[in-house]
Amino acid sequence: xxxxxxxxxxxVHLPQQARRGEIIxxxxxxxxxxxxxxxxxxxxxxxxxxxxxxxxxxxxxVEVFRAELHPAIAANPLITFSTVASESGTLEFRWxxxxxxxxxxxxxxxxx
Amino acid sequence: xxxxxxxxxxxxGKVKLELPPLIDNGNTVPLxxxxxxPMTTADHVSAIHVFVEKNxxxxxxxAHLGPRAGRARIATRVRIADTGxxxxxxQTSDGSFWSDSVSVVVTLSACLxxxxx
Numbered sequence: 001x002x003x004x005x006x007x008x009x010x011x012v013h014l015p016q017q018a019r020r021g022e023i024i025x026x027x028x029x030x031x032x033x034x035x036x037x038x039x040x041x042x043x044x045x046x047x048x049x050x051x052x053x054x055x056x057x058x059x060x061x062v063e064v065f066r067a068e069l070h071p072a073i074a075a076n077p078l079i080t081f082s083t084v085a086s087e088s089g090t091l092e093f094r095w096x097x098x099x100x101x102x103x104x105x106x107x108x109x110x111x112x
Numbered sequence: 113x114x115x116x117x118x119x120x121x122x123x124x125g126k127v128k129l130e131l132p133p134l135i136d137n138g139n140t141v142p143l144x145x146x147x148x149x150p151m152t153t154a155d156h157v158s159a160i161h162v163f164v165e166k167n168x169x170x171x172x173x174x175a176h177l178g179p180r181a182g183r184a185r186i187a188t189r190v191r192i193a194d195t196g197x198x199x200x201x202x203q204t205s206d207g208s209f210w211s212d213s214v215s216v217v218v219t220l221s222a223c224l225x226x227x228x229x
Binding site for chain 1 (some may be wrong): 139140141144161164167168169170171172173174176177178180181182183185186187188190191192207
């Protein structure tokens with residue numbers, strides 16, 4: 001389960017250093033069951049939906065990528081995308097979802 | 113799909129949707145969408161949407177990107193309920209829509225056969 005009390009686990013993979021103008025690939029993974037809301041318990045009760053609904057990445061405060069997720073995303077949602085390494089700085093990643101789920105991660109990149 | 117596209121025509125081409133044609137386990141299927149685009153301020157892909165036709169809720173993901181992405185490619189892992197068609201639609205900065213679809217065969221479905229708790 002991913003109750004609000006549980007610490008969110010996220011993994012982000014991106015190069016620490018890049019040349020200016022280089023396209024870098026960013027892979028992100030968040031630990032989450034992504035309960036669809038379509039499954040039932042053995043007693044026939046519907047298990048309520050509990051998913052991550054939004055993901056966003058900002059590069060030095062400017063949003064460069066955003067996604068809306070739906071129940072058909074597999075558990076532990078993996079999202080891979082790319083961005084242009086324009087300047088050294090911080091990339092911030094935010095996930096949010098049902099039942100108050102929220103997770104953040106930040107990573108540094110140096111552009112040479 | 114109409115909610116995303118509206119009444120605009122969707123043309124095939126430019127988009128390349130990749131996922132395995134035969135799926136043992138529909139609970140986690142790797143999928144990638146790449147769009148042929150220069151990704152400049154004047155001409156770029158603004159959004160990529162993925163739908164799985166046979167799912168109880170077909171909408172899978174909508175990704176919003178821009179010229180700062182550099183390359184119009186996303187990858188994720190999805191659930192697929194049954195043998196059918198997976199569709200990717202890309203929206204470009206001039207407002208046109210492009211799509212690609214892939215037929216897949218699923219032997220173990222997500223949603224229905226993922227066991228009791």
